[in-house]
Amino acid sequence: MGEHQPVRTVRPYDGLNELARRRGLNCTNKPCGVWPTWPESLKKARQRYAASFLSYLKRADTAKRNFIFISHADCIASVLAVLPSKAGHLVESVGYGASVFGAKRSRDPQIQFPPVRFKSEKSTHSLVSADSLKSEEPSTEFEDTVTYTEDMENSASCDVMEPIYVDVAARMKTTKAKRCFWEVQTHGVTMGPRWRNSSQVLALAKKAMKSSSELDDKLFDELLGGLPT
Known part of the structure; x- marks a missing residue:
């Protein structure tokens, strides 16, 4: 992000792919995401980050594999x-060294997901430095800043997609998704107070990301409310 495009610090994808193959590693033929268009504002950069994360969720569901996003x-x-x-x-x-770990869970006893064990906060503290990177310029608009989370108090919390639909048909489609939730743990992340209702923020997030990604409302809700089983 910024007004001036920095010197590229990573290899072009074709070169990186060839290097990986020579070392016995397999890569996808098409990378996830695109290079930013410069100049890029902080607002656009944050929208791109969120869209990339959702794209990885979609890939993970399609390939039935977990992923690590660094x-x-x-x-x-x-x-x-x-x-x-x-x-x-x-x-x-x-x-x-901060991290976010997530696992999909189901409230329906007939739907089972592979067990996932999170390391305890105590066991992962050694990975997190006392020094922190302060986030830039707090704001009250999603388009200007990507905002954020409840105080974890060294424990996990469950993410349930809140219904933000208008028509009955759309609500019916979310019945299956609402049986699932995301169990999330964060490490090395300091959370502040809530400044806006989460449903309002999610609605603004979807609106902002429509112009910068190919993710539509239905896919957005499926990915966050519970992936199809």
Whole structure:
């Protein structure tokens, strides 16, 4: 992000793919996401981060595989902004080595997901530096800042997609999704107070991302409210 395009610090994808193959690693033929168009504002960058995260969720559901998303503080804050129970809270800081772990759960006993064990906060504290990266310029608009999460108090919280539909048909489609939720743990992330209702923030997030990604409302809700089984 910024007014001036920085010197590229990573190899072009074709070159990276060839290097990986020479070392016995397989990569996808098409990378997820696109290079930003410069100059890029902070607002657009945060929308791009959130859209990339949702694209990875879609890929994970299609391939039936987990994924690790490695990025920076602003990207973590952007991801937290689109998690239903986190939206509307401010992320005050993201520490070095901070992480977000998520697992899909079901309230329906007939739907079972593979068990996932999170490491305890105590066991992962050694990975997080006391120094933190302060998030930039707090705001009260999603378009200007990606906002954020409840205070974790060293414990996990469950994300349930809140109904933000208008027509009956759309509500019926969410019945299956509402049986699922995301169990999320954060480490090294300092959360601030809620400044807006999460449903309002999610509605603004979807509106803002429509212009910068191919994710439509239905896919947005399926990914966050419970992926199809």
